[in-house]
Amino acid sequence: MKDKIMNPLVELTIARLKETFREPEVLFWIFIFPILLAGALGIAFREKPADKMKIAIEQSVSAEKISKMLSARKGLEPVVLDNKEASEQLRKGKVDLIIGIDKGSNLSEDSDISSLVFTYDKTRSTSEIARLTSQDAIERGLGRKDMVSIRDNLVETPGSRYIDFLIPGMIGMNLMGSGMWGVGFAVVLARTRRLLKRLAATPMRRSHYLLGFMLSRMIFLVPEVAVLVAMGWIMFNVKVHGTIFDLTVVSLFGSLTFVGMGTLVASRTKTIEAASGWINLIMMPMYILSGAFFSYERFPAFAIPIIRALPLTALNDALRAVMNDGKPLWAIWLELGVMLIWGLGSFVVALKIFKWQ
Numbered sequence: 183m184k185d186k187i188m189n190p191l192v193e194l195t196i197a198r199l200k201e202t203f204r205e206p207e208v209l210f211w212i213f214i215f216p217i218l219l220a221g222a223l224g225i226a227f228r229e230k231p232a233d234k235m236k237i238a239i240e241q242s243v244s245a246e247k248i249s250k251m252l253s254a255r256k257g258l259e260p261v262v263l264d265n266k267e268a269s270e271q272l273r274k275g276k277v278d279l280i281i282g283i284d285k286g287s288n289l290s291e292d293s294d295i296s297s298l299v300f301t302y303d304k305t306r307s308t309s310e311i312a313r314l315t316s317q318d319a320i321e322r323g324l325g326r327k328d329m330v331s332i333r334d335n336l337v338e339t340p341g342s343r344y345i346d347f348l349i350p351g352m353i354g355m356n357l358m359g360s361g362m363w364g365v366g367f368a369v370v371l372a373r374t375r376r377l378l379k380r381l382a383a384t385p386m387r388r389s390h391y392l393l394g395f396m397l398s399r400m401i402f403l404v405p406e407v408a409v410l411v412a413m414g415w416i417m418f419n420v421k422v423h424g425t426i427f428d429l430t431v432v433s434l435f436g437s438l439t440f441v442g443m444g445t446l447v448a449s450r451t452k453t454i455e456a457a458s459g460w461i462n463l464i465m466m467p468m469y470i471l472s473g474a475f476f477s478y479e480r481f482p483a484f485a486i487p488i489i490r491a492l493p494l495t496a497l498n499d500a501l502r503a504v505m506n507d508g509k510p511l512w513a514i515w516l517e518l519g520v521m522l523i524w525g526l527g528s529f530v531v532a533l534k535i536f537k538w539q
Contacts, residue, residue: 234259235312238268240282248281248298251323252316269301278302278312349414350501351474353407354436358468358494360406361440362447362461365395369448370457392532396441400434407433411505423508431511432504435518436497439525443493446528449536468494496520 237252237260239245245262252260263271271277280301300316302309322328407429414420422429443464451457471478471485472494481489489495500517503509511518 235279235308235315236261236277237312237316238263238271238277238280240265240268240280242283244283248320252319254323255315255319258312258315258319272301272303275306278306278309279316281316343418345414345418346420346506347477347502348475349410349418349420350505351498353410353433354472354494354497354501355469355474356406356410357403357433357436357497358440358465360402361399361437362444362465364399365441365444366448366451366457366461367454368395369445370451370454373448373452374454392445392529392536395445396438399437399441403433403437404430420505422505424504424510428504428509428511429501432497432500432514432518435500435521435525436493439493439497439521439528442525442528442532445532445536449532468492471495473498491520493521493524496524 234257237258239248239252239260239262241262241264249260249262252258261277265282268277268280268282272280282299282301284297284299298320300313302313304310411420411422411429415422444461447460447464448457451460468474471481471489472492473489474494478486478489478495490499496517500514500521503514503517
């Protein structure tokens with residue numbers, strides 16, 4: 183009899199695993215959905231030749247001459263349109279730049295090109311690039327001599343593709359979602375069904391119950407990360423430049439961090455609606471700020487230190503450091519420390535304030 187009650191943690195972990203396998207939709211969101219999302223984004227942003235910039239040329243006697251000069255430049259696609267159609271195409275984003283003859287000059291309509299008007303939206307980076315490229319192509323077409331000879335030396339840095347950036351972000355996002363939803367939702371659901379009240383009468387501690395969720399999440403950790411890494415390698419040749427051990431340790435830190443935060447959310451929440459609201463409130467800002475889909479360096483400089491203090495940012499940075507840069511664990515001690523503070527702090531507070539009812 184004594185042996186049977188000495189391992190409540192093992193029994194709770196097994197029970198949690200059985201609950202998970204009885205809900206196929208949980209397995210879909212943990213394993214299948216991240217693969218589908220990463221695959222779709224990887225295909226959308228796959229390696230391909232740069233898109234041509236479309237240049238609208240207002241109809242005039244010089245339009246064909248301008249069009250020929252632009253066509254000789256790689257990356258430009260000129261098209262001759264009337265003034266109204268060109269303006270409409272620019273408004274809709276179908277062309278990046280409009281080139282017309284400056285009507286304010288004293289040139290006759292059949293004069294050679296010497297004064298042009300470039301119309302574009304300065305808030306669009308592609309339009310600024312199209313303007314500079316078009317000006318260079320026209321000046322070369324008119325006989326400009328280059329003062330210096332330039333040769334392009336194209337290189338591809340390992341880990342520099344968007345898919346190399348995306349896969350670690352997807353792993354981090356998946357660990358956050360499965361950790362917080364997998365624990366927070368399950369604990370609140372058990373509370374609403376009055377299962378916690380029954381468990382409180384058994385010979386176990388709150389720490390046993392909450393640690394049981396952590397251990398069950400650890401069992402899913404390896405296949406959860408391995409599936410995304412394998413998919414990235416098979417479909418997009420995404421390589422892990424660091425060691426598998428370092429990747430496992432970083433993933434473990436990340437998973438424990440968000441399990442701890444999910445435990446804190448569920449420690450006193452009484453309804454599914456409230457749990458859903460709290461979890462979304464915590465996760466949504468990190469989806470946007472923490473660099474899952476694009477670099478957080480795009481945000482203002484004053485916000486960067488705050489963003490780097492977020493747990494998902496630390497996890498994503500650590501994953502990319504190991505996968506893309508091959509850095510060892512000692513080189514990412516700051517990111518591991520941030521995750522440890524969030525995870526351990528959340529779990530300790532959750533133990534203090536946890537309620538069975």
